[in-house]
Each structure stands twice: as structure tokens, then as C-alpha cells.
Amino acid sequence: MVVTIKDIAEKVGVSVTTISRVLNNRGYLSDSLKKKVSEAMEEMNYQPNEVARSLLRKKSHIIGLILPDISHPFFGEVTKHIEAFAYDQGYKLMLCNSLHHKKKEKEYIDLLRASRVDGIIMGSHTMSVKDYMSINLPLVTLDRQISKSIPFIASDNYQGGVLATQLLLRKKCRKIAYLSGNLRLSLLAKQRHDAFLEQVSGQDAQFQFIVKQTDLNGFKYKEYEKLVSGLFQEHPDLDGVFASSDMLALQVLKQCRRLGKAVPDQVKVIGYDGISVGDAEDLTTIVQPIKMMGELAVRYLLLQIAGEQVPLETILPVRLSEKATT
Amino acid sequence: MVVTIKDIAEKVGVSVTTISRVLNNRGYLSDSLKKKVSEAMEEMNYQPNEVARSLLRKKSHIIGLILPDISHPFFGEVTKHIEAFAYDQGYKLMLCNSLHHKKKEKEYIDLLRASRVDGIIMGSHTMSVKDYMSINLPLVTLDRQISKSIPFIASDNYQGGVLATQLLLRKKCRKIAYLSGNLRLSLLAKQRHDAFLEQVSGQDAQFQFIVKQTDLNGFKYKEYEKLVSGLFQEHPDLDGVFASSDMLALQVLKQCRRLGKAVPDQVKVIGYDGISVGDAEDLTTIVQPIKMMGELAVRYLLLQIAGEQVPLETILPVRLSEKATT
């Protein structure tokens, strides 16, 4: 069986209370006792049972992280920072992929509540606002806005849209496509779209633009591929593409290679996110401050757990990173 | 306060035992009672406290996953499958990034033991074999072999090395580089290297090959970049590159673009892993059965948790996926 505090107590010849005191370093303890207890713990390979502690303290030091899909590089990178920061603060991470399924997301929320996690970072959003309001647990949403009353962390999507579009215009693109996932899914991505529309609206009569979106929820790269190849079939004269994610932009580059279109000479491509795989292609993109987003999500969650107030809306700056594709 | 079984019991007017029975569907219970209890739970938004249950049952239904870095696409993808399969089996996932740090890995193992996870999937390996042996918890290693006595799941790295090298040879490459991360870090990646050496050893005197490896442990893409640019500087006449990961291969493609080397005409490039971002570049690669690796890791871990025997060595087949870079 696993070693408990009781075993240690017996071995050392004191009560469990004393052991607990040593464990938590509370009250007056003689150094010799401390040492004896530590040695016994070492010797018996004792690990305090966090489950019992959690039960008593009503605090698990676990935070739940609900994402659409950890295999998507953006979420992989943000998760890396969330994990690192949470770890520094003494918190563990329970990882949940909703895969964009409402049912799974709902079940995971129940699971997390049942597991008495201390709070949840939501990077997925498939349920109704009412459902989230009733979670009744410290909550932060990441790269999503669920409701004005739930703190959210995001980057400046509108500004990102402006920067990207302006770059293409500056580069004299005359027929630009805006590509995105499902706009209904994300209020924030919609801002990039809005920014795009606003920027292109002032152009002359010869200027053209196209907006294309996938209607599915997943990150199906095969679908991306279809979307992009369809785009070039319909509009072989495109000379600029603003893709609302780097992964989408990579598909655009791929199609360009296949069709023999020179990038950036014939077609200029800009992505969005600033993930490392984009960098591996010298992709021009709008860089989100991924690390800061992850850290702030954790920070604001822990503040809430501690009973503090946090800002309801946090918009972080983005920047243009111009590489080889424009 | 949070609702407990006792609150429900009082509300319905029965004992806590009865509520527990309804919860676990044990013993004989009248339908009317079941309904009354369910309604009360619904109404009070009750969630059974898994922490208390875990304490009693000595089973948390949590598995720990220790990885070097979740933001690396290979681990992101395998984690996605691990999560999905674990979820289907009623298990939650605690995510731990070691970042290749021995200290952090060690601390995480202690944390996981303290949290009473039911088992650990190890995708990281920085400690000594002895340390792992003393974990004393069901364990599976993924894409790593720590010891002959700890079950491990991997793909056929030797065969992958053979397939990749043979392809380059078949394509008449006359000067091939093998690029890899730190070989000392992974016995398995070393097999790809060995396979490479064996395949090229039978070539005629004019044939040349180079082996280059990064000596750091992290997945630093900047380092990859340096490695690759150095490679081409020293060996401008290279006509084939076998990169031991797709992420490395992407860096090779990038350098080729920068240097104006045509792929595959002047240089043929093959990667390793079969991650989606490679697919987004039409990269020729050796595809590891990532989904199956993740599933088997979970399956074998759960079998161990259930007290069953599992194979100590599981080698899954790889396949060549030839795309545009060869």
C-alpha cells in the first residue's frame, strides 16, 4: 500500500498531528524532530496525498483548460505558456479538448466542476452564454468573448485586420481575398473581417475583393485545402490573400506552389497568429502576443480564485511581421 | 457553498446513503425515489465531489502526461489522440511539460504521485533509469525507451530510416545529409541514424554523406535554422537531405527557398513524423502512426491500472508518404 502520514507517525513514534505540522511547517517544532520526520518520509518514499488535502481545503490547485484542439499550433503554443506560468504558481493543468463539440464541452465542464478544479480557462466556445454563466467557477476566456461579464483576454483583432489589409494595399494588390474559418464561431475573428472590409471599401472601382469562409467548425486542413484551391480556380487573377490564420496561409502558399504562382511576385500572402510553423515558411503575418495571452489568462484566473477583481476586457497589441511572402 | 450529498438528502428527506446509491445506481431503488433525487440534484445544480470519491476509492481517473513540449506539433497531435481516447475511457488528463528540464520532470512526477494519478504516460526522458523505476505507478513510455522493463510504444524508427534513405538513393542523390536533434537524447531516433548509415555505407566512392546534429535539448527553431544554414554553407553541393523531424525539414525547405535552390530538382528533402504542418508544405516524409501510438499508450496504461499484463515493447509500422519535395 501507499505510505500515509500515519505510517510516518508510527515510524517516528509521534502523532499524526505532529507529522502534519512538519509537513505544513506550522507551530513550534524542534529541529531534531523535523529532521527525524523528514528522514522517515524520505526513507519511506512518502508523498502527501493531495486528494485528501484538496478535500479538506476545498482547493485542488488544478485549473481546467478547455480548448477546441490542442493539436492546432496556436493552441499548442498558448498552452505551453499557460502550463509554464501555472506551474510557477503551483497549479496543475487539466487538459480538455472540446473538438468543437457542444456535448463534449458541456461534459468537460461538468467533469471539471466535479473534479473541483479551482477555475477554468475557456479557449472554446460552443455553448450558449447562459450555460457559461451557470458554471459558477472562476473563469477566463481566451481568444473568445462569451459575455461582457466574463473576463476575456484577446489580442487586438481589429487592428490586426487593419495592419494586414493595409500592407496588401500598400503593396499594390488589386484583387484581394480574405479567407477565414466560420465567422459566426468567433466574434473576435469577425473583427479582422470587419477591419478588412473597412480598409478595402475606400478603394477605386477597379479594385476587387473576395471573402471566403469555411462553414465547418473543426480545423480540417483538407477543408482548408479545398477552400483555397476553389478560390484560385474561381479567381486566377488574385494578387493578394489575407488568411485569418497561419495554418490557412500555409495552404495558400501550397496552392501557389502547385499552380506555379510566384510568391510574393504574383500573389502576396499574409497570415495571422505568428506561430512558429509560419516562421518556418518565412510567412508574413500578424503576430499575436501568444505568451502574454497565456500568462494573463492564468494570472487573471488566479486573481479571481483569490477573490480579487480582474478586468473584464483585456486587448493586447498585435504587430506585423513582414517576411518573404509579401 | 457548494452543494453536497447531504443537502440533497435533506431536501429529499432520506439519508445520504440513499443518495449515494442513486448516484452509483446500486441496490434496489424505487423509480419514484430515483426521480425525486435526480430532480433535486438538477435543481440544486449538484455535482458529486470527485475529490472525495477519489480519496475513498484510491482512484482518481486521472492520467498524467509528461511531454517535453506540447507546442511541438508532433506532441500536440499525439496529445490530441491521447486525450480523446482517455476521455472515451472515462479518464482525464493532467498535462505536464518538462521542457527537457530534469528538475521540472522530477518535480512533476512527484506532483503527479501526490495527486494520486492512476498512471503516467512519459513522452519525456531526462532522468536516470533508476529514477523511473522508483516511480512505482503504472507507466508507459511513448516514443522513448527508458528501460526494457517499462512498456514502451514507438514506431519502427529503424525501418523509417531505411525507407527515407532508400528513397533518396533511388532518386539518385549523390550527397546526402542526415540532420537530427541530439542523438544522445533518444535511443529511438538513433535507430533512424543507424539505418541511414547502414544504407549509405554500400555506396560507391563518389557518394558522400554528412551527419549533423544540434547539441541542445529544446526544440529551438532558431537553432534548427542555424544548423541548416550552416549545413548549406559548408556543403553547397548537397542534393539530398533526410531530416529527422518534419519541423527540421521545414527549415531545410526554407533555406532552399532563400538560397534559390529548387526542390526537388536540385535538392530532395524528406522529413520524419507526418504531422499536418508538413502536409501543408507537400513535404515528403515518413509517417508515424501518431493516432495509434496515442491510443495504445492509453490502452496499455489502463490495462496496467487494471492489473493486466501488457507488452513491454510495441513497435508500430511507419510508411513513406511521397509528396512534392522529392
Added chain:
DNA sequence: GTGAAAGCGCTAACAA
């Protein structure tokens, strides 16, 4: 300085 006892929320004998 140290220990006995109660209790966190739940389940599992054992009774009734």
C-alpha cells in the same frame, strides 16, 4: 511542544 478528536464529502459494510 505535542496529542486526541472531529470532520472534509463520499462509499461500503452491516443492520433493520
Added chain:
DNA sequence: TTGTTAGCGCTTTCAC
């Protein structure tokens, strides 16, 4: 069918 009781491993009064 249902309830009483004990106890999972730990911490925390309250005594001594």
C-alpha cells in the same frame, strides 16, 4: 428498500 456507522488521509481546533 433504506439507514447507521465507520473510515479514506489529511488538517485543525482545543486540550494538556
